[in-house]
Amino acid sequence: MSHDKVKLRSDDANNYLKRHRIMELFNNLTAQLIYTRPEKPKTFLIETLEKLQMSRSTKSNYPCLFDETNIKSVFGMLDPTGRGYITLKQYEEAMLTLGAKDYNPTPPGFDEDRINLDTFKLEAIEGLKSASATFKD
Amino acid sequence: MDQTKRPLRIPTEFALYAEKHGIFDMYKRLIEQLIIAKPEEPIGYLIHLLKKENDDVPQICILGPPCSGKHSIAKLISSKMRCALLTPKTLLEETDNEIKRKILKVFNKERSENTTLWEQLPKIPPDLLVRILRARFDLADCVKKGWILEGFPQTRGQALAMQENGLFPKHCIVLEAPDTVLVERAAGKRIDKKTGDVYHTTFDWPGNPEVQYRLKEPKGYKEVDMFNKLVVYHRHIDGILRCYEQVVKKVNADQPKADVFSQAFSFLCCQPRSSAPHTPRIILIGCKGSGKGVQAALLANKYNLVNVHCGQLIKQSIAQETPSGLAAKPYVEKNLIIPDNIVLDILKDRLCGLDCVTRGWVLHEYPRSREQAEQLDKAGLRPNRVFFLDIPNDSVIERLTLRAMDPVTGEKYHLLYNPPISQEVKDRLWKNEKDSVENVQKNLSQFVAFSEELLDYYTEGQHVNSDQDPHTVFECLESMICKPLPKNFN
Numbered sequence: 001m002s003h004d005k006v007k008l009r010s011d012d013a014n015n016y017l018k019r020h021r022i023m024e025l026f027n028n029l030t031a032q033l034i035y036t037r038p039e040k041p042k043t044f045l046i047e048t049l050e051k052l053q054m055s056r057s058t059k060s061n062y063p064c065l066f067d068e069t070n071i072k073s074v075f076g077m078l079d080p081t082g083r084g085y086i087t088l089k090q091y092e093e094a095m096l097t098l099g100a101k102d103y104n105p106t107p108p109g110f111d112e113d114r115i116n117l118d119t120f121k122l123e124a125i126e127g128l129k130s131a132s133a134t135f136k137d
Numbered sequence: 138m139d140q141t142k143r144p145l146r147i148p149t150e151f152a153l154y155a156e157k158h159g160i161f162d163m164y165k166r167l168i169e170q171l172i173i174a175k176p177e178e179p180i181g182y183l184i185h186l187l188k189k190e191n192d193d194v195p196q197i198c199i200l201g202p203p204c205s206g207k208h209s210i211a212k213l214i215s216s217k218m219r220c221a222l223l224t225p226k227t228l229l230e231e232t233d234n235e236i237k238r239k240i241l242k243v244f245n246k247e248r249s250e251n252t253t254l255w256e257q258l259p260k261i262p263p264d265l266l267v268r269i270l271r272a273r274f275d276l277a278d279c280v281k282k283g284w285i286l287e288g289f290p291q292t293r294g295q296a297l298a299m300q301e302n303g304l305f306p307k308h309c310i311v312l313e314a315p316d317t318v319l320v321e322r323a324a325g326k327r328i329d330k331k332t333g334d335v336y337h338t339t340f341d342w343p344g345n346p347e348v349q350y351r352l353k354e355p356k357g358y359k360e361v362d363m364f365n366k367l368v369v370y371h372r373h374i375d376g377i378l379r380c381y382e383q384v385v386k387k388v389n390a391d392q393p394k395a396d397v398f399s400q401a402f403s404f405l406c407c408q409p410r411s412s413a414p415h416t417p418r419i420i421l422i423g424c425k426g427s428g429k430g431v432q433a434a435l436l437a438n439k440y441n442l443v444n445v446h447c448g449q450l451i452k453q454s455i456a457q458e459t460p461s462g463l464a465a466k467p468y469v470e471k472n473l474i475i476p477d478n479i480v481l482d483i484l485k486d487r488l489c490g491l492d493c494v495t496r497g498w499v500l501h502e503y504p505r506s507r508e509q510a511e512q513l514d515k516a517g518l519r520p521n522r523v524f525f526l527d528i529p530n531d532s533v534i535e536r537l538t539l540r541a542m543d544p545v546t547g548e549k550y551h552l553l554y555n556p557p558i559s560q561e562v563k564d565r566l567w568k569n570e571k572d573s574v575e576n577v578q579k580n581l582s583q584f585v586a587f588s589e590e591l592l593d594y595y596t597e598g599q600h601v602n603s604d605q606d607p608h609t610v611f612e613c614l615e616s617m618i619c620k621p622l623p624k625n626f627n
Binding site for chain 1: 150151154155158160163164168171172175179180181183184187188190
């Protein structure tokens with residue numbers, strides 16, 4: 001009886017954590033902490049959380065470690081000869097490396113196995129957004 | 138994927154950073170509070186928590202039978218740690234009227250006129266009490282400075298209700314004394330009408346005549362009353378203690394006040410074991426013969442640490458002909474002191490190795506001066522535990538000068554601790570020249586010269602009496618490695 005109750009409670013807690021994407025939120029916070037290593041982690045976390053809250057209401061500028069130039073350079077690395085496009089396989093790997101969640105598996109140009117820079121940029125920004133928007137929709 | 142099983146790809150500098158700022162423990166507290174409160178707006182709630190969060194503050198419960206000296210000890214602690222002192226009486230008096238009315242409603246039928254509300258605590262619904270507590274704990278003084286709660290919870294129900302609301306003390310002190318002592322003590326109990334301080338006619342009589350004049354004999358401490366109170370106390374205390382098993386410390390209250398206080402205080406200074414990942418980086422400092430090598434070997438064996446003996450490491454690098462080893466070679470051959478930067482290079486190579494970074498290390502025979510200690514810190518190899526193995530000179534001389542070796546069998550003996558059995562062996566024993574009294578004394582005086590400055594430098598260093606059995610010393614070291622270092626409130 002009491003065992004069931006305990007189980008129920010842990011399920012409850014897990015559900016809560018999942019629903020509000022708390023673990024992902026903390027992962028992102030840790031990533032930010034690792035990257036910047038601020039002198040005052042508490043103040044820094046407060047600022048980051050406030051930024052997240054802001055971007056939640058404005059639906060833009062999600063706090064994220066990658067910006068457009070990073071995405072560009074990732075593309076550049078995958079396309080060293082400057083062909084102007086990458087393969088679908090490369091696209092998938094790149095999305096995983098960037099940590100983008102729920103990226104579009106069928107971006108424009110996937111049937112030809114050619115994904116150009118603009119599509120890549122668009123998809124990456126979209127994917128990163130959903131990865132850093134760690135709250136309940 | 139299960140979030141806890143994500144592969145760990147974190148740079149090593151971050152581990153140091155996280156350790157320094159207590160990131161892991163902070164995360165743990167935040168998630169704990171989130172799960173307890175389950176707010177609909179977790180981000181806003183986290184900001185609120187982070188703004189008011191103050192981990193350093195004491196949060197203490199002090200429990201005990203009537204007349205065990207709870208109030209006096211709690212008062213001493215609160216003035217020493219500068220935290221808010223909460224008693225059920227003041228809590229109920231300060232609370233707002235709405236809750237008070239609710240409580241009174243419960244009591245209307247059965248409340249007898251001559252008992253006050255706070256003496257009836259077990260009968261008040263726990264959730265109401267917890268609401269009062271919660272409101273009080275959210276006030277600025279409790280948040281900033283911490284709290285000490287005296288004589289509460291009084292039943293298991295109250296303790297559980299507190300726990301459900303995320304109110305859990307970091308330390309719980311239980312004062313204990315035989316019932317007969319308490320009953321005897323109750324007869325002499327006097328209370329200062331103005332301040333509420335407790336005094337005793339024989340054991341704790343105030344010197345100030347003004348206070349003496351104000352003293353009053355409290356009601357409800359006659360022998361019969363005491364028996365009733367003690368019966369109630371013993372009925373509930375075991376249930377409460379089951380909630381607080383991990384944070385409880387029992388202190389014998391049948392001692393002078395100062396002794397009780399010092400025992401309680403030393404308990405409050407120690408911190409609970411944290412589950413944060415932690416690689417021990419230990420330095421053992423002690424003179425020759427204090428048992429550094431033995432302790433390092435024991436630690437390395439039990440906790441899988443890397444045992445780094447500085448002298449051996451230098452010899453090793455010379456034998457392996459590493460660049461820094463070759464640099465050190467001429468100095469060793471001429472029996473000169475090796476320059477600091479060469480030793481540091483050798484050490485850095487070793488301590489930055491993957492095994493040292495992941496498993497932790499225990500270093501001895503280094504540093505020998507303040508500069509060396511500073512250089513070690515600058516190289517990012519700051520130890521998180523420093524132990525000084527204290528031992529009287531006489532014991533060192535006894536330990537070292539009586540050592541001897543049998544040249545035939547190679548067996549090692551000690552004339553006092555491990556003497557040879559036959560006279561024949563005894564006669565042919567050899568003594569190493571290094572173990573002569575003069576040599577040992579020279580060593581000792583060298584150690585005294587550099588240990589002073591290390592003592593100044595490593596303010597967080599812990600002293601261990603190493604003039605004991607090796608395993609006793611080992612246990613002492615272990616306890617200080619597993620738990621966070623005790624706090625210093627001075």
